[in-house]
Amino acid sequence: MKPDAERKSAPEFSLKDVDGRSVSLAEYKGKVVLLNFWATWCGPCKIEIPWFVDFEQKYKDRGFAVLGVAMDDEGWAVVKPYLTESKINYRVVMGNDSIASLYGGVDSLPTSFILDKDGRIASTHVGLVSKSDYENEIVHLLDGSQRSDARGAVVAAARPGN
C-alpha cells in the first residue's frame, strides 16, 4: 500500500448503474472504496466477486463500499443477469473507454483500486490477488482512519510510510 504522501486522487467519474441512475465517485466521499474493473468474460474476475460480496456485507457499516465497473462491450444485456446470478450486493456501473482512459487504460482485468477515505488511491491491483491481501488493506485503511479520528495528529505523525 502506498504511503499517505504518495497517494494520488482517484479520477472523478459519473456512470450509470443497472437502474439507470448516475453514480458518481464523489458520493463515496468519506468511505474506503474498492473500485473494481471487471467483465463477465473474465474468469479471474469471477473468482474475486464472491470475496467482494463478503467484504461489502462485512464492512459496509464501518464506512466501506465496493463499486464495480463492468467493462463488457455488450452492456447490461450480459451484465444484469450476472449481477442476479452472483447475488452481487454492491453497486455496479457500466464502464466505457473514457473511464478506462482516466484510470490508465485498464486493458487488463481484473484491475482494482483501493481508495482511502480522502478519495486517494492507496493501492492498485492488476490481476487476481488473494482475498487476504484485499482484506488486510481494507481493514488497515478502516482502522487507520478510526485511529486518526480518535487521536488526530499524534497517530498521523506516528505512522509515516504506512
Next chain:
Amino acid sequence: MPGALLSPLHAQEINYNALRAVLRLSPPESVIATRNKTVNVDVVATLKPGYHVSSNVAPTYPLKITLVESPAAKLQNVVYPAAKSHNLAGETMSVFDGEFRVKLTLNVPANAPVGRTMMTGKVSYQACDDRVCLRPDTMEVKFPLDIRN
C-alpha cells in the same frame, strides 16, 4: 472527493505493458499461388506460456481470422485447431494455448493479378491466464501472395 482529482492516471504507473504482447502470429513469408486454383496458407499462432485465448467456438470473443477483400484471392475456408477445455473456478472454457495453427484456404480467381499482392487481415482474440485477462484485441496478419499464370 476533493476537487483536486480528475487528472488521469498514467498507464506506466500501473505497468500494463508487462501484460501485453501475449500472442505472436507467424504467417508464411511468401505463398505461391496459381490463377483459378485454391491455395492453403497456415498461420501459426504462439501464446506466451500460461496464457490461453478463447477458441473459435467460445461463446464470448472467439478467435477469428479475417482477410481484407482483394482481387488477388478470396478467403474460402478457415480451419481452426481442435479447442481445449480449460477449467477455472468451476467454469469450463473452450480455448487454444501454446502454439497452434490456423489453416486458410484461398481461392485465386482466373483474373487475379499476376505478381505479388500483399494480403492483409486481422485476428480478433481475447487472452487470459489464470490471474488476469486482457481486454479483447485484434492483431494484424499479412503475407505476400505470389500469383502465377
